[in-house]
Amino acid sequence: MQEIITVNPANGTELYRYRPMTNAEIEDRLTAAAAAHADWRRVDVRRRCEVLSEVARLLRAKQEQLARLAVAEMGKPIAEARAEVEKCAWVCDYYAAEAPRALADDIVEAVGSRSWISYEALGIVLAVMPWNFPFWQVFRFAAPALAAGNAVLLKHSPNVSGCAVAVQEVFIEAGLPAGLFTTLLIAEAEVPETVSRLVSDERIAAVTLTGSNQAGAHVAAAAGRAVKKSVLELGGSDPFVVLDDADIENAVTGAVASRFVNSGQSCLAAKRFLVHWSLLDTFSERFAEAVGRLQVGDPMDPATRIGPLARADLAAALHKQVEAAIRAGARALVGGGLMDRGPAWYAPTVLADVTPDMPVMTEETFGPVAAVIPFEDDEDAVRLANLTPYGLGASVWSRNEERALALGRKIQSGALFVNAVVASDPRLPFGGVKHSGYGRELGTAGAREFTNVRTVVVT
Template sequence: MTAATDTRDLIASVPTDLFIDGEWVPAASGRRCDVINPATEAVIASIADGGPQDAVRAIDVAAVTQHSWAQTAPRARSEILRRAYELMMDRQEQLATIITAEMGKPLAEARGEVTYAAEFFRWFSEEAVRIGGDATLSGDGNTRIIVTKAPVGPCVLVTPWNFPLAMGTRKIGPAIAAGCTMVFKPAHLTPLSSFALADILTEAGLPAGVLNVVCSSDPGSVVEPWMRSGKARKVSFTGSTAVGVRLLEQASEHVMRSSMELGGNAPFIVFDDADLDVAVEGAMVAKLRNMGEACTAANRMFVQRGVAEEFARRLAARMSELVVGDGMTDGTQVGPMIEPKAVDKVTSLVADATGRGARVVCGGEPLESAGYFYAPTVLTDVDPASDLMSQEIFGPVAPIIPFDDEEQVVRLANDTPWGLVGYAFTQDVERAFRLQESIEVGMLGINTGLVSNPAAPFGGIKESGLGREGGRTGIEEFLELRYLAMPRTRR
């Protein structure tokens, strides 16, 4: 049996219907939609295409199940998550293959995503038994103040296509740990990872009705009924700022708790005292992880003038050597983009930049082959007015802009409505602390191109979002405070 046959058999083993009340069911409309491998343009699966009727059924189930699920012991919830973690790690290769088949990233990266995704279940399995409270006295000593924490209630979870497994576990993990039921809409471009995850959670002992999965090619037809239902008490969304704004408007109708992980425009800053080897390695990670299709991707590369030319030369040398191809193929380092319009967007952004005088050091064009590929690209002499300075590139393009001093680059870095993440490379410790205080982002990496970690609070400021995922604060997004006042009788 060939590797291709093994992959087809594995994909065929993944459920492709909706998951509601512990059962795999077809869409009420009977509609289905195709899942495309972006490296080959081949149809790899046909999935149930959910709609409003399915959405209503799912949120009704979540609402009915909420009370009994909230009453489960923290240790029971913890053990479900721990078993799910272990099952994911046991099936790392299978899950990685599914990720690569549906969204294109190289298998090595997909394996890393499985490890990262599973770690959220392990982390929140430990947090489930550490939900605390507080007890104190009022200032006058006459009242006992007792504070407890309770699950917020049924949650709407909406995830993107770029990290299809990890974005699911990052939301599902704390919801389970806190005692919340869920309705979950994964991206229809990459649903198979989420379906496989639902199967794993069922095997790990998650009761029917706690997690309900409805995928749809028309996301609004599913998510809006959830938001308008009055039964959902929280929404957690990862995606574009534009969609996040619409969801916040809908959430206001019933005053829903909201967590939003939205767009980014990450500055990547290299000072002239930086170790350039470290900076180039950091750039490769921050720019090319997931083919640049990440909200944390370095979007604007500001390099101090004295080292800008050398940095560009070294980065272009590394990027031009990368092997681009099908992520299933051994040796592939950069996979395809997710769909044709993603390639079109990057092509347009590069054309705008070169039209304004930018110089292409390497790459600069789509690759002519089956699949949706764009060459890893380095641009220099980029005009700050270029479109790619104010839009998320979401592709393997590194625009380099020289700067003169710290004050100037901080101003340039902050000249954006977004504030998710930033990166800076310097050997000056005092400067590192100044940057942490002055750059307007929720996360800052110093001498590293990777900030994501299940043990850290992930999230941004400004139009990059609300709330945090992961870390000790991640579970708090799914809990609400309850205060009990009791008169204190003195003898």
């Protein structure tokens, strides 16, 4: 069986080799998870949450070690990697405090009866996770799932296998009983068949995936055949709408922050910048100038804003999208190509003269590329914003909040931010509509997502 090899995308050097698990070893982990869950679901929720508090403490104690691991495996700038680990500690703290309330019985007044709604663990949750936020993507679903009394099997992206192993080690060190959180190391060629087999196993109660639409369709089909709960957080092509009365300096600052976080590798990053024609030239010029000042360099340098993409093939795919746009008439105001630092490096790019039919508008661009397109009026802005199969987030920028809200409500998205960059927050539900997926993580909704919402009536 072919080894799993992790590689530093900044310089192409090999980091570590992992032996994939055999089917028999995966079966052992599944059996252990089922046994562990049978006991864990009976543990008081407050005791379960004590473990999350200890996980949060350990994450902060190991922040530098974990951040450096993320930098090495997927090229995330170190300042952002440190912030990611802290955010994972925050979500553990949040659910340690919130889960007992969110999972408590809801008393319902019904005539002639005593009735309530209880939130009970489903069982084992299989998670298929991506590489772009190797810690956050895991903790944002695992913390509430474990607090609710579930067990977790994690199939992480191969290129961040070290991060996946490290997450399991943190949970074990925090005192989580053995078998409740298990990382599965699966050879890439074996992933589709193995995931389908696991989803169909009666011991798996639900499956969650964050990733591509192709992977999401595969998992959703497997879950549908098995009649299992599934939650999908898929791609995004978020619109960033700049109305004619927007504060242009704030809008430019927000545009840079939104598009170029994680070197542009974020599902909820703004990707399509819709600007009223009267502000188009000014916004485009200032946006391109600000992007041109972003520091590109060693991701271990705290001053670096843009590092390499996670893999060379991702940079090559992004460049094809940019080249297709330029051939169709778009102009690169800054950037526009691969860099000579290595095959995974792509220059921060702003494209102008973009039209709705170009790949940078019709497809998700996963990297440091922003496409700017003008609109005529509010109705045209809504039309362009909705001209995508995705519906994850949207932001609208205007000095008139009510106008921005009225326009934003017409955009199909799971999140709407006014004069702010779209971001996830442990206290607020997160997820999408259309081809961006379904189900919700975070907030009270996330605490209850992997539970049986059970009605109890006593007459």
